[in-house]
Amino acid sequence: MEKQYDLIVIGTGSAGAGVAIACSKEDWKVAIIDSRAYGGTCALRGCDPKKVLVGAAEIIDWNERMRGKGVQDQPTINWADLMAFKETFVEDIPPAHEQKLKDAGVETFHGFASFINEDTVQVGDDQLKGKHILIATGAKPAPLSIEGEQYLGNSDDFLSLEQLPSTIVFVGGGYISMEFAHIAVRAGAEVHIIHHGEQPLSHFDPDLVDELMKRSREVGIQFHLNTEIQAIKQTAEHQYSVQAVQKSNEQEKSVQIECGLVIHGAGRVPNIDKLGLDQANIDSEKQGITVNEYLQSTSNPRVYAAGDVAATKGLPLTPIAGMESQAVRANLLQHNVQIPNYKVMPSIVFTIPKLASVGMTVEEAQKLGDHIKINDMDTSSWYTYKRTNEKHARIKVIIDTQARRVLGAHILSGEADDLINHFATAIQFDLDIDEWKKTIYGYPTAMSDLSYFLEE
Incomplete structure (x- = not known):
């Protein structure tokens, strides 16, 4: 009909x-x-159900960071209760x-x-x-065209897990793998990330990604970089053997990981x-x-x-x-009156800590000339982050000193998701730096650090 x-x-x-x-x-x-x-x-x-799980993982991380600094008991995640919530x-x-x-x-x-x-x-x-x-x-x-591809789970499967396997392998080093890895490891799983490149999160600032990887390793996430997955074989019900090859200095090394779940995070x-x-x-x-x-x-x-x-x-x-x-x-x-505006596209990885980016990259900005200034600040010792013992916090702000504008910002911290939106606003509306600095922000908050971010 x-x-x-x-x-x-x-x-x-x-x-x-x-x-x-x-x-x-x-x-x-x-x-x-x-x-x-x-x-x-x-x-x-x-996005939405994922961030519910991230919230629980953040509580675990916050408590762990504050142990011995006034916090004594470390909570644990009850996976079934979290999934029900x-x-x-x-x-x-x-x-x-x-x-x-x-x-x-x-x-x-x-x-x-x-x-x-x-x-x-x-x-x-x-x-x-x-x-x-x-x-x-x-x-x-994306299809991966590997042996045993039918055994690959995806983000839907992870977000509907009734029980968390003791060992999980994430294939690929993008948003999905990194975010879910940070959730799973804090829920008690052994976590591996297999990534074909030298560094995950290729669209983010490499220095900040390095810092995030340090924190990721500290909490137990195991990275297998420059590694190509070859096959997934089922060894028993809900048990798999992941076979891969790691290439380094023109040498190849076999990698084999036994796990209870393999998740596709490779694009x-x-x-x-x-x-x-x-x-x-x-x-x-x-x-x-x-x-x-x-x-x-x-x-x-x-x-x-x-x-x-x-x-x-x-x-x-x-x-x-x-x-x-x-x-x-x-x-x-x-009838065709509006062209989409892609000037500002803030992007956030909800790992712990979070990684956020908006506007120009450092590499793009450095090609513009001497009037570009990159403020690269380790903020882990600043009050905002020291009060919760956050040892991995850093920000890069790209400033055009002639035009008096911010061109880009890249942030790693527990406050990155909120901070990046302020920079998105500044870039969208071409806010003058000197005018922006006149804004009085509530104190003490992450945004009250703004004047230091914009120093010249």
Whole structure:
């Protein structure tokens, strides 16, 4: 049965649902489709539930740092109780999310969507024909093409573990591996990270990553760098042998780790392979669906794409998906009037301590000339961090001394997630350093250190 719509949205996460509701409120006939529970990755199986687990790990770390300094008893994590608490943040989202869409007049569908021509999508027995179509299907773990790949778990699996295995191997050195490793090790697991490069978190400041790795090793995380995973073999029920090769100085060394879980943290790719893009004349590339500056398909103008599935300048982050969603709704309703603004994209790794970045890197800034100043400060002895015995805290602030502007900031500390947002604001609105310094911040707080960060 064919049904006609003004707009069909594929995906109910940060990039899709808002567009569906906004267009429906303008009396468009709108349909939305998802093959999974309504709500998207961030709310159900990503950022939000992850940070609930991070909170418990931070309590463990805080107590450990303060032992002998007024704190005596060290708590432990009850994994089952923690997961039950995490579930309270997730369980109500799918029905509430779907009801919100229905209340806005959006017709909801469950199932896999695939194009059968340039304007028609098949979902189960239904054929949906749309004047416009938004693809917002996000990303999924990248295929690794290794023996035993079927034994790889992913972030969804980690966030739904009923019991924490005694030993866990994370494949890859990105956000997922590093964040989950810091949770798991503080919950009592033996943790290994296998990474093909010389350093994890390649998009962050290498000096700060080095410092984070020092702390990671102190708490028990074991790194296997310059190491390529070769195979995963099941040795018993819920028991695996991970086989890898470590390359160093043109020599190779075999690595074998026995564990109860192997988690894929080696990157994600656009979730487009089952959409039948060829049937709809939708061009794509490695980064995702090929779009113009208005997030419109370059080959099929009926189609737009937003979030991790679109090939744009944006980082694969929830706020970027949300920003692109706002642009798409404007471009649909007013015909291509808004170009997404990627000027500021703060990025945070919720390890313990946290690592955050916004704006230019040091390497980029140093190419601009002598008027660029890099304030590189070890802040571990500052009051803000000394009071909780945080021995790994550092900040780099990139200043244009002529334009009187901050160009970038890179922070490692327990306060990094909040601090980076202040720098994001300064960069977004080109705040004059001298004017910014006049702001009075509450004391003693992490932000009350600002004037020292901006010293020349």
